[in-house]
Amino acid sequence: MDARAIGDAQAVAEVLPGRNAKLVAGLEQAEEPVPAIPAAIDKLDRFHLLVLDDLSYVRKTQAETSVLFELIAARYERRSIMITANQPFGEWDSVFPDKAMTVAAIDRLVHHATILEMNVESYRRRTALDRTSSEPEAG
Numbered sequence: 001m002d003a004r005a006i007g008d009a010q011a012v013a014e015v016l017p018g019r020n021a022k023l024v025a026g027l028e029q030a031e032e033p034v035p036a037i038p039a040a041i042d043k044l045d046r047f048h049l050l051v052l053d054d055l056s057y058v059r060k061t062q063a064e065t066s067v068l069f070e071l072i073a074a075r076y077e078r079r080s081i082m083i084t085a086n087q088p089f090g091e092w093d094s095v096f097p098d099k100a101m102t103v104a105a106i107d108r109l110v111h112h113a114t115i116l117e118m119n120v121e122s123y124r125r126r127t128a129l130d131r132t133s134s135e136p137e138a139g
Contacts, residue, residue, distance in 0.1 A: 037067060041074045049080045056085035056095045065096045069105050076108040083109065088117075 044050060050071075060068065075081055087095065089106050096102040 037070055038074070041071055044071070044075075045079060047079070049082060050075070051082045051084075053084045054086070055083045056087040056092060059095060060097070062097050065098065065101055069096075069101050072105050072108050077112065081109070 072081065085092075085095075089110070092106060093099055093102050096105065
């Protein structure tokens with residue numbers, strides 16, 4: 001994600017960018033002493049936009065996906081979520097261990113969504129290849 005885009009968005013509204021693993025872990029901790037997930041999610045309501053980066057990068061446990069689903073369901077039709085993922089929705093059953101939860105989460109996410117599908121070469125890969133090809137050969 002382009003930091004300038006987040007900066008522009010933050011000038012308009014409060015945005016919480018970050019990796020979803022950190023956010024989900026924080027919400028999971030809220031569940032441990034007492035069931036405080038609703039209160040933790042309510043605190044996130046001050047952000048007009050949550051940015052969950054690399055959602056499908058790592059398979060999540062049942063507890064993590066439960067918390068993530070609670071967050072998605074709580075923000076549904078109230079606040080915005082921006083998600084980046086390296087897998088199409090058809091492969092999200094490998095992200096969420098429960099198929100019904102996968103379908104329900106996707107349903108809520110796409111209902112009012114603008115989906116940008118980018119089938120382009122990875123910027124990081126291209127930069128690494130450019131860097132490798134411009135280095136002088138060791139001789």
